[in-house]
Amino acid sequence: MTRRITWTLLVLTSVLLVLAVVPLAVSLTAREHVAYRDSQRAATRVIAAAAEEHLSDKKPPTVMRQELDAAARAGDCAAVYDAAGRLVASTPCTAAQGEEAEELVEAVLAGHEPEPPELEGSLLAAEPAGEVRRPTGAVVLARSAGPLDARTMAIWGWSATVGVAGLAASALLSVRLARWVSRPLSTLDASARRLGEGALDARAEVGAGPPEVRRLAATFNTMAARTEALVHGHRAVIADVSHQLRTPLTALRLRVDVLAAEAEGDTAAELGAAQEEIARLSRLVDGLLAVARAEQATPRPTAVRVDEVIAERVAAWSPVAEEHGVRLAAASEGPALSIALGAGHLEQILDNLIANAVEASDAGGSITLGHGTVRGMARVFVRDDGPGMNDEAKAVASRRFGNPEARGTGLGLAIVHRLVTVNGGTARLEDTPGGGLTVVLDLPLWPEDGHGWNEA
Structure with missing residues (x-):
């Protein structure tokens, strides 16, 4: 019973933990991904605003260069393209250049909002410089996916830790609960088995377990006590009957034997018949006592x-x-x-x-x-x-x-x-x-x- 209760509670807890922890971890991971993307797009817009001043207003590229240097110091790679899709300026790294970046620039310059691709180890983002429908250029920013992956791993790690801790706590509580319920039942079962095997003094423990089990144990003890009293009472009656019947029968048989030894003729025949009846009565008494003992038997196999x-x-x-x-x-x-x-x-x-x-x-x-x-x-x-x-x-x-x-x-x-x-x-x-x-x-x-x- 202990094992069944424990496994049942563990399975139930596991299902509840999976239904609660996994969706939460998925939700937190999605929110973290969105926040990371929003931060990347905000950094791209800052560079796009500085590039617009240079591309449309013909201002010196000083501010644009400063923003590109700031992006480089932050670990990002950025590239600025003009309205014709030609590279104007970029950070020292070239992760924001290449076929994927050119496809993003082409889509942005056409007035679309493309879904930024996720390259191996990095994320790309593209923003127009100027108006969305008539941009004067485009900015592509590539940011490493390492921090996002680290945060995702942290979320799943904490979720797994919470799940394992919850499962361990559930296992501990399940075992304690199962033992609390099953131990007094096992004791009651052992006592019932001992009573059935003939140990009339067998009693169950009544101070442990749920109230229902304690009441059951108390009821069993009452039943066992009454059974013991009845059996002992019947045994005493059998012993008394055996003594009270056998003693006068033995005395009667001895007297008839004495009379039969001295009798002759018809008297001897009658006394012989009386001896047979007394012998039959003795066998009958012995048989009845044997049946009574068998009915009261509580054997230990x-x-x-x-x-x-x-x-x-x-x-x-x-x-x-x-x-x-x-x-x-x-x-x-x-x-x-x-x-x-x-x-x-x-x-x-x-x-x-x-x-x-x-x-x-x-x-x-x-x-x-x-x-x-x-x-x-x-x-x-x-x-x-x-x-x-x-x-x-x-x-x-x-x-x-x-x-x-x-x-x-x-x-x-x-x-x-x-x-x-x-x-x-x-x-x-x-x-x-x-x-x-x-x-x-x-x-x-x-x-x-x-x-x-x-x-x-």
Whole structure:
């Protein structure tokens, strides 16, 4: 943002400076040129007035010579011509003579006002001696263009200096303004990223930047504080519920176990059924608590090797799968992938999916785990050849108790969905070719340079 603001202001300032300084410099240069020309023509008229006295009044050329000497001392070259265009007198230098000067004299003697040419390094001016329409002669004065060029260069030099100084001042102010605006926004962005990664104590600085940014930071801090209070409150409730439910369930199970050990006949059968219901209730409580924890999770992503976790979970669950007569295996190894996931979340996700698949598969079935990459995301799948699900069951499978036909608690896919989505991924259910269910997870890849997640 700092760079964009700075460049925008610099471009705007540059355009304004060009639109203001260049026309001003052009105007001053034109005025200087006109003033220089007027001064040259005035000096030419003075010599022409003295030449008229000599050419028309037949007075001695003393005054004319004095004016020519004065022009020579000033660095000008002048020449006086009679009505026939013949050279009468001139300064020692010959810059006022030649073809261009003769053409000017011819035009002046014809009663015209020619546009004086600009020769290399000098400017020519011509004036009639006497009346314009019936002149008795003409005067040509050549003046060096050096002083005019020096003044023109000075004008453009000062204009360039003003432009550069204005641009430098604009750059300094642009950078300061951009930092004043963007620095608190960057801090707010970092705080929001830390909050999203699970640092519930992340707060933004509210004492810097424009009033709108300060208000935004204050609002963010209020939201973060409320989020922290809600999360901590939910965690406390989960802990209390876990303690309050598990303790009486454990005591109840122990008492029923004692009674079942001494019972016989129908009483033993009834107590056995009660033990199964208590065990089911315990699993249900554990599942609900797991879902609640997943919903309240605010993970800080870490680099997780997918191939290693899959190999570990296959090794851990293979004995359980063998007891059910199910073959559990990993697909042919793809490239080693690292994903950005909360610590332990991939293990918990795979445990729930494998448990569901084992429960759903019949003896002789198979379960396959694999991974790959699709469109910049890591893809993990768990495929079984069990009975599968119809479209209605798939639509509600991620809800608590969404599948009424589930053999377990019906909470496994709900836990998976919460853990996947809280880590920025997606989960969906597909039919396995030939029958069965495939759970497809798309999870964010860990940046190759190792930056971008735990920077805060």
